[in-house]
Amino acid sequence: MHANNEIGNILDIFAVGNLCKLYNAIFHSDTVQTVGHFPFDLRNTPVHFITGAAHKFHGPKGVGILYINENVRIKPFVHGGGQERNMRAGTENIYGIVGFAKALETATANHEADSAAIGTLKYYMYEQLKKHVPGVAFNGDVLGRSLYTVLSVSFPKTEKSEMILFNLDINSICASGGSACTSGAEQGSHVIRAINNNPNQVTVRFSFCKHNTKEEVDLVVEKLKELV
Structure with missing residues (x-):
């Protein structure tokens, strides 16, 4: 995982890729959190596969990409037709593909300005929470190698704060207790x-x-x- 989707920590994929290269290992990086948010030079990145999802940068839901390094050969996922370079048979989602490409083009063109503006908001909230909410703590490398799009916050557990997600929701504030992948899980976040x-x-x-x-x-x- 290039960047953790809960706490935002960013992994050095160059270091991991070079380590994999040393031991002749195939390296796939889940870059769903970073495609469209950080520049990639895949010709000079030691990775065999990366994945991305359009909805992470305001593209259509339900469409993503798999990058396969030209030096790697894998078997088709779905056999039949010759779509997607003979790797995945079936009618292609043209609307999704075009939407993905346009969203990525827009995100890339505006990356510098957007990342600066979003990062400023994240750090502003970080400072405001430190200033106004006693006992607040933050998870991950908030001020270092971290996503500018995610802030993981831990609040003191009280009778009120145990209902914090519910109360945020009824006040039309969207937040989560972990990743979308584990929504509904009773045991909470394994990362935290x-x-x-x-x-x-x-x-x-x-x-x-x-x-x-x-x-x-x-x-x-x-x-x-009010809620903590």
């Missing part, structure tokens, strides 16, 4: 358990995009002051 197994904290993941505003962050912080 691994790095911060504190039963006296409640963890919430906030995500940011180019459409968010400073005023929205202020609104969320004010609401959190």
Whole structure:
């Protein structure tokens, strides 16, 4: 995983790729959180496969990409027709493909300005929470090698904060307790358990995009002051 989807930590895929190369291992990196948000030079990146998803950068849901290094050969996933270079038979999702390409083109063209604006919002919320919410803690390398789109926050567990996700939701504030992949799981986030197994904290993941505003962050912080 190039970047963790819960706490935002970014893995050095060059270091991992070179290690795999040393031991003649095939390297696939889940880059769903970073395609469309960070520049990639795949000709000079030691990786055999990467994956991306359009909805992570405002493209259509249900369409993604698999990059396969030209020096790697794998068997077809679905046999039959010759679609997708004989790798996956079946009628292609033309609308999804075009939507993915256009969204990626837009994200790439505006990357510098968008990443700066989104990162500013993330760090503004970080500072506001530190200032206004006693006992707040943050997970991951928030000020270092981290996604500018994700902020993982742990609040002191109280009678009110145990219902924090529910109360945020009824106040039209979208946040999550972990990854979308594990929504509904009763045991909570395995990532948070691994790095911060504190039963006296409640963890919430906030995500940011180019459409968010400073005023929205202020609104969320004010609401959190009531809910914690």
